[in-house]
Amino acid sequence: MTATATQAAIRLTGVTKEFGTGDARVTALHEVDLEMPYGELVLLVGPSGCGKTTLISIVAGLLDATAGEVEVLGENLTRMRGGRKVRFRGDNIGFVFQQYNLLPALTAAENASVPLLIAGWDRKKAVAKAAELLDAVGLGARLNSYPNQLSGGQQQRVAIARALVHGPRLLVCDEPTAALDAASGRTVMGLIRQVAVEADRAVVVVTHDSRVYDFGDRIVSMSDGRIESVKTRE
Amino acid sequence: MNWVALKMLTGDKTKYFGIVFGVSFAALLMGQQSAIFCGLMRNTTSQIRDVQGADLWVMDKNVQFIDDVKPLSENDLYRVRGVPGVKWAVRLYKGLGRARLTDGNFQQVIILGLDNATLVGAPAPWRVLHGNIEDLRQPDAVFIDEFGWRYLFGAEPFVAGAKTLELNDRRAVIVGVCHCNPTFQTFPILYCTYSQALQFIPQERKTLSFVLAKAEDGESPEAVGERITEQTGHKALTDEQFFWTTIGYYLKRTGIPINFGITVTLGFVVGCAIAGQTFYLFTIENLKQFGALKAMGVGNLRLVGMILLQAAVVGVIGYGIGIGGAALFGYVFERAVKTAPPAFYFSWHILALTGGAVAAIVTAAALVSMRRVLFLEAGVVFR
Ligand SMILES: Nc1ncnc2c1ncn2[C@@H]1O[C@H](COP(=O)(O)OP(=O)(O)OP(=O)(O)O)[C@@H](O)[C@H]1O
Ligand SMILES: [Mg+2]
Numbered sequence: 001m002t003a004t005a006t007q008a009a010i011r012l013t014g015v016t017k018e019f020g021t022g023d024a025r026v027t028a029l030h031e032v033d034l035e036m037p038y039g040e041l042v043l044l045v046g047p048s049g050c051g052k053t054t055l056i057s058i059v060a061g062l063l064d065a066t067a068g069e070v071e072v073l074g075e076n077l078t079r080m081r082g083g084r085k086v087r088f089r090g091d092n093i094g095f096v097f098q099q100y101n102l103l104p105a106l107t108a109a110e111n112a113s114v115p116l117l118i119a120g121w122d123r124k125k126a127v128a129k130a131a132e133l134l135d136a137v138g139l140g141a142r143l144n145s146y147p148n149q150l151s152g153g154q155q156q157r158v159a160i161a162r163a164l165v166h167g168p169r170l171l172v173c174d175e176p177t178a179a180l181d182a183a184s185g186r187t188v189m190g191l192i193r194q195v196a197v198e199a200d201r202a203v204v205v206v207t208h209d210s211r212v213y214d215f216g217d218r219i220v221s222m223s224d225g226r227i228e229s230v231k232t233r234e
Numbered sequence: 235m236n237w238v239a240l241k242m243l244t245g246d247k248t249k250y251f252g253i254v255f256g257v258s259f260a261a262l263l264m265g266q267q268s269a270i271f272c273g274l275m276r277n278t279t280s281q282i283r284d285v286q287g288a289d290l291w292v293m294d295k296n297v298q299f300i301d302d303v304k305p306l307s308e309n310d311l312y313r314v315r316g317v318p319g320v321k322w323a324v325r326l327y328k329g330l331g332r333a334r335l336t337d338g339n340f341q342q343v344i345i346l347g348l349d350n351a352t353l354v355g356a357p358a359p360w361r362v363l364h365g366n367i368e369d370l371r372q373p374d375a376v377f378i379d380e381f382g383w384r385y386l387f388g389a390e391p392f393v394a395g396a397k398t399l400e401l402n403d404r405r406a407v408i409v410g411v412c413h414c415n416p417t418f419q420t421f422p423i424l425y426c427t428y429s430q431a432l433q434f435i436p437q438e439r440k441t442l443s444f445v446l447a448k449a450e451d452g453e454s455p456e457a458v459g460e461r462i463t464e465q466t467g468h469k470a471l472t473d474e475q476f477f478w479t480t481i482g483y484y485l486k487r488t489g490i491p492i493n494f495g496i497t498v499t500l501g502f503v504v505g506c507a508i509a510g511q512t513f514y515l516f517t518i519e520n521l522k523q524f525g526a527l528k529a530m531g532v533g534n535l536r537l538v539g540m541i542l543l544q545a546a547v548v549g550v551i552g553y554g555i556g557i558g559g560a561a562l563f564g565y566v567f568e569r570a571v572k573t574a575p576p577a578f579y580f581s582w583h584i585l586a587l588t589g590g591a592v593a594a595i596v597t598a599a600a601l602v603s604m605r606r607v608l609f610l611e612a613g614v615v616f617r
Binding site: 053057060063086087089097114115117 | 235237238241242244245246522523525526527528529530531532533534611615616617
């Protein structure tokens, strides 16, 4: 299967997600239909609690939808189970988290190599490959620094290197700039745009940081568990 | 990923040392206390192991342990000799005496009186440190065990015949020193002939503590023992049977096992608590990291493997430190305290059981932590 501009990387059909039961039941997503293409940076925006994290968790195979069809990179996640889903995530998806989630005991290069280690790479080769990615995000001089020796922005750049080191076809970022000041946030978004966006990779960035809206090729606005609008640039 | 697991474990030095400390502490306490316990139990049987050369101990049927002497009559010796399958049978006196030292002080001693003709039960040649066992045939002659010598005379060098004791108004001349197994009561041990022993104690009606018997070649000692019991009504035990009978008595009839059991259990519980809690805290603190790994494609099986590896590493290191510490304690103690017989015995059972207990501690710690990691929703990483 090759990726083309006409084929969607992500296709959600009637996706509903409910949490809890009885009185405590919360419907986080209401029958969401959505398509996202390859080769674009898609921003998922909206007020707090509108369901952004829930949506990308389902897209990334971290949560199961209560109802509806979820197709990601040509695979139907709705029917994918346990071990296969774990492998699917490891092989195809890169993650960037708001809190970086780097391992404090590993250096920048070692942290960035983790997805390759998970895939069973030899450690030396994995770290060497990670060093290339760190170079690309401008941290070539900090390979052996530990997370607590790096600024928030630098840590997030390590996280980006880690998310891309194994060449995933989908990159999912949840509020990657929320913990950063404006300048670092723009650097990080600029890097994601420059390093991550490729013709056969889909990139989704959840944000409610309006300062970085201009980095998106497409802005999906959500409100109260529904897609409100999809705007493309130009 | 094993490498990552180890890095995670050793990255947080404080917690890492905390866990290792907990496991080491537990292993040390359990190993050391068990070793002292086994040593003490073993020491209760030291004369059984000291008196070698015969196959069977014949004693009154009500005797429960080696120090529980219920004398037989002279006639019993001949009856034992008459049992088919008995090659020979000789007397053994075993009892306590009161020795007066030259400075006027008194000291309880264990007296072993050996058959005059054969000296069966005498220390083996390699256990004789000074003197010649045949010298026991001289008038008033005794051998003393090395702890007894040190206890009574300190570092004074041995000179044959230079030291005397007084027992029951009879002179006892020390003509030799031998090595004996450390005893439970820690009294000095005196070896002499049977007839000599009778002079060292107040007059008694019956003095035959034990009959030592040898089975004919080709006869099994156990079978001969059963035959002796059938024909004489007395108990006849091999060294091994007598060993376990004696230990069984102390296990059943004294508070010693309970007390040590409590300490060992305490060690286990405290070890579990410290190691388990620290390991749990360690996992909780790393929960986000585990969540991130889970999101990035590390399956539950692999996470279990990582946590078990971490547990195994702290288990092995803690076990090593703890058992090493216990062994060091035993070694130092044995060398520092010269006058008391050591009561420290590291049998392989202790090593195995302590190992098992440590494995249980770290497995419990790992299982508690594992639950949290396994039931962790990968989605938690976005929160
Ligand atoms: N595990 C959960 N259990 C119960 N309710 C949940 C759970 N996760 C999310 N929700 C609910 O679902 C709704 C959507 O939550 P979600 O985290 O997707 O919002 P969000 O758009 O990411 O918000 P924010 O911008 O604050 O991160 C909220 O009402 C939230 O309380
Ligand atoms: Mg969110």
